Amino acid sequence: MSTASTFTLYDTTLRDGAQGEGVHFSLPDKLRLAERLASYGFHYVEGGWPGSNDKDRDFFAQAGKLHWGSSKLAAFGSTRRPNIDAAADSQIRLLLQAETPVVTIFGKSWLLHVEKILRTTPVENLRMIADTVALLKKEGREVIYDAEHFFDGYTADSDYALRTLEAAAEAGAHYLVLCDTNGGRLPSEIATTVRSVRARFPKTNIGIHTHNDCGLGVANAVAAVQEGALQVQGTMNGYGERTGNCNLTTLLPLLELKLGKKILPDGNLRQLSELSCFVDELANLHHDPRAPFVGRTAFAHKGGMHVNAVNKLSASFEHIEPASVGNSQRILVGELSGGANVMMKARELGISVEEKSPTTRAILAKIKKLEKDGYEFEAADASFELLVRRSLQKIPAPFQIESYKVEVVRARPTARETSRATITVRVGKKLCKTSAQGDGPVNALDAALRKALLPSFPTLRKIKLIDYKVRIVSSRGGTAARIRVLVESSDGVRQWGTVGVSSNILEASALALTDSLSYFLLPQPI
Numbered sequence: 001m002s003t004a005s006t007f008t009l010y011d012t013t014l015r016d017g018a019q020g021e022g023v024h025f026s027l028p029d030k031l032r033l034a035e036r037l038a039s040y041g042f043h044y045v046e047g048g049w050p051g052s053n054d055k056d057r058d059f060f061a062q063a064g065k066l067h068w069g070s071s072k073l074a075a076f077g078s079t080r081r082p083n084i085d086a087a088a089d090s091q092i093r094l095l096l097q098a099e100t101p102v103v104t105i106f107g108k109s110w111l112l113h114v115e116k117i118l119r120t121t122p123v124e125n126l127r128m129i130a131d132t133v134a135l136l137k138k139e140g141r142e143v144i145y146d147a148e149h150f151f152d153g154y155t156a157d158s159d160y161a162l163r164t165l166e167a168a169a170e171a172g173a174h175y176l177v178l179c180d181t182n183g184g185r186l187p188s189e190i191a192t193t194v195r196s197v198r199a200r201f202p203k204t205n206i207g208i209h210t211h212n213d214c215g216l217g218v219a220n221a222v223a224a225v226q227e228g229a230l231q232v233q234g235t236m237n238g239y240g241e242r243t244g245n246c247n248l249t250t251l252l253p254l255l256e257l258k259l260g261k262k263i264l265p266d267g268n269l270r271q272l273s274e275l276s277c278f279v280d281e282l283a284n285l286h287h288d289p290r291a292p293f294v295g296r297t298a299f300a301h302k303g304g305m306h307v308n309a310v311n312k313l314s315a316s317f318e319h320i321e322p323a324s325v326g327n328s329q330r331i332l333v334g335e336l337s338g339g340a341n342v343m344m345k346a347r348e349l350g351i352s353v354e355e356k357s358p359t360t361r362a363i364l365a366k367i368k369k370l371e372k373d374g375y376e377f378e379a380a381d382a383s384f385e386l387l388v389r390r391s392l393q394k395i396p397a398p399f400q401i402e403s404y405k406v407e408v409v410r411a412r413p414t415a416r417e418t419s420r421a422t423i424t425v426r427v428g429k430k431l432c433k434t435s436a437q438g439d440g441p442v443n444a445l446d447a448a449l450r451k452a453l454l455p456s457f458p459t460l461r462k463i464k465l466i467d468y469k470v471r472i473v474s475s476r477g478g479t480a481a482r483i484r485v486l487v488e489s490s491d492g493v494r495q496w497g498t499v500g501v502s503s504n505i506l507e508a509s510a511l512a513l514t515d516s517l518s519y520f521l522l523p524q525p526i
Contacts, residue, residue, distance in 0.1 A: 007225075007261055008043035010144070010207070010233040011248060013279065015048045015056075015076050017239030022285060029282050030059050031066065037236075038071035040275055041264040044144075044231075046074045050098045051091035060098035074102035074144065079128040082120040086135040096139055103136050106146040106179070107168070109161045110153030122160060126167045133171035145173035146209060146233075149181045154193055162200055175205045175231055180220055183213030183243070187223035194227040207231030210246045212238060217246040222254060225261075236279040237288070249276045253293045253325050273326035293325045300330040301341075302378075308340040311355075342367070342388070349385050353392060363391050373501055374473035374482045380499035382489075382519035383512075389522065398521040399453060400426045401514060406441045406506055421448040427456045442468070442509045449513060462491040463520055465513075473501065487512040491520060 014030050017023060025033065030048070037045045047063055048056030063073055075098040080089040087093075095103050107129040108114045114125045129145070136143045145168035147153075153161040165176050178197060180190065190208070198206055208224035208231070210217045221232045232255075238247030249272065255261045256269055276294040280287045289296045299322040301307045309316040314329065322328050330348075342364050343355040353360050366387065367377065377384040389395055404423040410416075421444035422435040434452040438444030446465065453460055467488035472481045485500045485508040496519055500511025 006230075007255075007263060008231045009248065009252070009263060010044040010046065010074070010231055011037050011042040011236065012046040012076075012233055012245070013037070013235040013239055013248075014059075015046050016233075016241070016245055017235035017237075018048075019241040020239040020244060023239050023283050025283065027055050027058055027062075030055070031062060033279065033282055034059075034063065034073070035066045035068075036275070036278065038066070038068050038073075040271065041268050042071055044072050044074050044102060046076050046104060047098075047100070049076045050094040051077050057094065057098075060100065064099070072102045072142070073100045074104045075100040076104045076106075079105055079107040079132040082118060082124050082128060086131040089132075092132060092135065095136070096141075101142060102144060103141045104144040104146055104177075105132055105136070106148045107132070107164060108149070108153075109147045109164045109179075110149040111157055111160055112152075113149055126163060129164055130167040130171040133168050133173050137172040143168075143171075143173045144175045144177060144207070144231075145169075146177045146179050148179050150178040151180050151185045151189065151193055152182060158196075162197070165197065165201065165204075169201060169204050175207045176201065177207035177209050177231065177233060178224070178229075179209040180211060181209075183211030183217065185210075185216075185220060186214070187216060187219045190220045191223040191227050194224045194229055198228050205230050207233060208246075209233040211240065211242065212244045212246065213242055215243070217244065218250045218254070221246045221251055222259075225255065225259065237276055237285075237291070239283070247291075249294050250292045253320070257320055257324065269324060270326045293320075294327060296327075296330065298322070298327055304341060307344060311340050311344055345384065346388050349381070349388070351385070351388055351392065353388070359391060363388060366391075370501075374484050375499055375501050376484065377499065379486055379488075380497045380515075382496035383498045383515045386515055386519055386522070395522065398427070398457070398518055399514075401449070401510060402426050402431065404445060404448070404506075404510065406445055408441050419444040421445040423448040423452055425449065425452040427453070430456070432456075441506060445506060445510060446513055449510075449517070453517065457517075457521060460517060460520065463489055463517065464492075465516075466490050466495070468509075470505065470508075483508050485509045485512045487516050489516045489520070496520075 014034060018025055034045050034047055047059050050057045050060055060075060075095050077091055077095045080086040080092055108118060108125055111122060114120060114122055133143050133145060147165055150161060168176055206229050208221050208229045210220040234246035234248040234251060237249050238244040252272060256263055273294040277287050292298060299318055301310055301317060306317050340355050342360050343353050346353045402424040404421060406421045408417060408419050419441045420435060420437050424431060424433045432452045434448055436444055436447035436451050438447045450460055465487060469486040471484045473484050482501060482503050483505050486497060488495060488497050498512045498515035500508040502508040
């Protein structure tokens with residue numbers, strides 16, 4: 001068997017990742033993502049298990065039309081069933097019919113699974129592994145052998161676990177991939193075992209496949225790589241069964257930036273944050289803001305001393321350049337902030353302000369008071385910008401709500417609830433009173449406010465409310481607790497967030513909505 005001369009990454013998002021709760025890919029999704037992963041630079045892309053479902057069979061039927069570049073497409077399956085010829089096994093036939101250059105099969109390394117799950121003999125399990133690999137090799141496929149539950153099997157009976165690897169290796173497997181299938185091993189255990197396996201198979205390509213049940217999926221993969229593993233299998237954003245698989249989005253920067261391994265084509269690592277978001281969007285999942293490297297908080301700074309330091313030298317609190325993974329530095333403001341937070345956050349918004357000026361101190365004092373009252377500005381940049389610009393540039397409010405009344409009526413138990421809001425708004429010296437109905441009291445209030453303002457500000461037609469979040473700031477008041485409302489709005493080009501706080505959900509909503517419309521109407525800074 002030849003030994004791989006380079007390190008390879010194997011992406012199994014479309015199969016192992018899709019086994020995660022809440023992760024679903026349609027056939028067009030799978031085709032689109034497979035091509036994207038190949039173009040990004042993954043050496044192997046596993047498309048699915050043709051023996052398990054029609055969608056995966058349809059995927060492989062269409063996969064030949066995709067652009068694979070230097071990436072190899074793999075079909076996944078198991079060894080033959082006990083006491084049957086590999087050529088007669090229907091699942092093996094489907095693997096061959098997928099017509100992929102690579103086939104990855106898994107077999108049992110742990111006697112517990114051999115005897116209690118497969119209910120066959122240790123000798124027959126060895127034959128199953130060898131026969132399947134040999135048949136696939138005979139048919140011209142590159143074979144990757146996934147030794148399922150290898151670390152558990154090695155702990156229980158190291159001699160037998162090694163014999164399963166030997167069966168695959170002698171039959172011609174190109175990689176022997178050691179799987180921590182239950183995700184229960186520590187990095188030290190992984191390192192010791194990989195070292196032993198490499199000593200036993202010095203001319204064989206060893207790979208690693210880890211799960212994240214102990215939160216160590218990436219750490220265990222790194223431990224294996226440091227002991228000479230030449231392939232890591234994992235998923236984008238750590239998707240996978242239970243708590244997920246080794247997160248390639250975290251692993252890639254570690255390999256390239258920390259371990260110095262050249263893996264991706266030049267410049268592709270800088271696309272990592274965008275790719276991570278693309279995969280989440282395709283899976284219809286919320287992006288993890290706290291994900292290492294690619295999350296929006298990965299390079300966010302809030303503490304006053306920290307912000308003061310990164311203003312002078314970014315490396316003081318950033319272990320890499322955010323741009324190296326396609327991310328960016330973010331400055332947050334809050335009760336732990338200092339003047340540098342206000343200065344740098346304002347700079348992000350194109351506003352010049354000095355760190356130690358009286359105005360900056362006044363803005364900071366106001367922010368801290370508002371945060372004490374329940375406000376937060378981390379997801380409400382527009383409300384922060386309004387506060388700063390009004391303090392610095394004395395910009396008057398474009399309108400003012402004079403009064404409003406909201407009625408929610410349900411005539412009888414089976415009747416549909418109706419909501420109507422009546423509002424009086426002042427624009428300059430002009431008062432305008434209007435009413436509107438809506439789907440609920442907040443929607444009715446929003447509709448009435450827009451109706452009152454449109455004659456004076458017709459461009460407000462462009463604005464759509466795209467998200468609305470309510471959170472109880474303090475529950476000690478029971479139903480009279482203070483409530484924070486976060487509103488996200490868009491004009492089709494930009495998106496912005498605003499915040500309002502009150503013990504009354506309608507007032508909190510009115511404050512957030514007022515900020516949203518006022519922000520849109522702000523004169524652009526010169």
